[in-house]
Amino acid sequence: MAATNPPRTNPARAPFAEDPTRSRGRKVAEPESRTRTPFARDRDRIIHSTAFRRLKEKTQVFVAHEGDHFRTRLTHSLEVAQIARSVATALGLDADLAETIALAHDLGHPPFGHAGEDELQIQMRGFGGFDHNVQTFRVVTKLERRYPRFDGLNLTWETLEGVIKHNGPVTDKLAKPSWSAIAEFDAEYDLRLSGWASAEAQVAALADDIAYNNHDVDDGVAAGLFHLKELLDVPLIGPHVHSALADYPDCDQQIIRLEAVRRMIGAMVDDVMAETRRRVAEGMVDGPEDVRNLGHAVVAFSRDMAEDLAALRAFLMERMYRHWRVNRTRSQARRILAEMFQLFMSEPDVLPTEWQAKIQGRDEAGRARVVCDYIAGMTDRFAIEEHRKLFHLEIWG
Template sequence: MPTSLPPRAPYAERPSASRGRKVAEDESRTRTPFARDRDRIIHSTAFRRLKEKTQVFVAHEGDHFRTRLTHSLEVAQIARSLATALGLDADLAETIALAHDLGHPPFGHAGEDELQIQMEDFGGFDHNVQTFRVVTKLERRYPRFDGLNLTWETLEGVIKHNGPVVDRLSRPSWRAIAEFDADYDLRLDTWASAEAQVAALSDDIAYNNHDVDDGVAAGVFHLKELLDVPLIGPHVESAFRDYPDCDQTIIRLEAVRRMIGAMVDDVLAETQRRAKAGKVESPEDVRMLGHALVAFSRDMVEDLGQLRAFLMERMYRHWRVNRTRSQARRMLGEMFQLFLSEPDVMPAEWGQRAAERDQAGRARVVCDYIAGMTDRFAIEEHKKLFHLDVWG
């Protein structure tokens, strides 16, 4: 028999009680406001581009490594499952999970680091702010407004899923958030909904597990080297013990599957403990709790820290990854400087937009153009701009 769904938690967000959209619209006859937000994100240009933006390895290095798109789908699946188990609104959790990486530039953290350097004198760059700008301004699909006109609850989750952000508003890179909030209060001094917090924890679960998977698949470390690493080690050992005759690829996948299950169970138990201890009975209680409601236990946080230290040493700083990071940063840096000094070499729409601005405004347009690129497009664009042989 199918498992019955848990009852709706008293602190779950309710679509019928949504604070609405900045630009009022008629409600959909077939979807809740949060489900409608999800669909708008899936149909956006920025979401499609995630298919060739990388996590750690550059897209052209192999088609079996995670991209931002596959990662976002995996985060959304975990978020939906967690939200359902906690009695939360699964559509809202899924929507925020799908949106969380829309502002990432090409080449993962290398691209973000380079744009931060290039934009240092022009207001800075922050991928979370860029995600917010994508969904509120840069996507252009509707006649009445720029952006996607998402619900208040989705926008709140996009910008503060990791906690209050009011202390960041003085940073130059957060100017766009401060300006938007002045006109449409997102309560940046409080925690976000439980659904947004679920999306944030699902991101942690997905990338830690899948970086282990991709690292072994790429050969930067071997499966048996994980035996002594907290969190993943016991699951590798039990998978070997339970299936001694299995191919190591299957053992790897089984160990990762078990680690995901263990992390999900930990979040469920810790969140339920915190809800009871904090007497959380409404969405407002979640926002005013003073700390995260959805969280890992202390033991899980400690084990995760040791796993991340292993991944940092053996994967993120591996010479192959360092080499592609170096190449990526040079490409983006060279293109940024060229576009800034010669905006007319960008596509007409972008070049005209840049030419109409002062230096800081022009830099932001250049940054938006580069941040929207996929890995493959950035590589090809750089070739066309700096290597004359591609025209031969």
């Protein structure tokens, strides 16, 4: 009989974990759910949101229609959520909160990924700017309209804090025009923007790094932008390609690629957990407020891992993100968004009726924000089709 491993048991709740029974609550008070914690309820609201559904056809690196094997924002967000939940559970943190922030973190991304964001930043110069993190916050606090008593999703304080601060304090950004929405919200509902977010939010941020670096390696090889053998000397991924080849010399290259990526995810997770435990002990972190007041992240990669990760990112930047095929798609994407933005600004009567209503009575900056919201909410496919309808008369036949 094959040996079986004993079942894993969840570690005890860490003293610095967020406690859902002590949540600071919601901006608009609501009765508690009979069946879910406040953080689990937040997660469910995000999953049921329109913005979350749209992630299925929004670019990660490759435009969503280029192939059904590549990651989209939706599959990326699910991978981030899985890693965040696993790490949070292993550290004794609130897994629901970590998962919730992970699922929400990319809701504000426009179509065509960073190319779309870059173009909206250009088009919104002089009109308040554009930042996908701020747009995510606006989605969950204003743009989603599903409830009779409030706009947005009315998420808990802890989730909102994690959405806007998962990468660290943000007070240095508040003077930027693109961050005015955060400053206005914070004036009404203090999110303590000068401090660090919860350990759960920090886990979600590191899970994002783990997920996208690994799946960009996977997608880059699968797309033929570089070959597996070219990774052998690249820090972080190279040793895992070597070990996978040594352990499974007869496997095909696809299996070796997937095994190497799987091992790299495991190594990065192990590193985060070890470094986090070291920082907890060193900083004498004994409660959630200790995390916020520590003065630096408590959830982090070790110095060696951070250096290897930087080298891997440099490789991906050169061989993937700046590859001519990706550049060509980025160029097309930016032209599509630029032309639509300029048309909607000069001829707002071609906007859908409900969006025309939102423009009524607004000044130029206000109209630009409505146009930006309309475009930012599009999927890749919808943006391509909308552009075709607006600029290509041959489709009238």
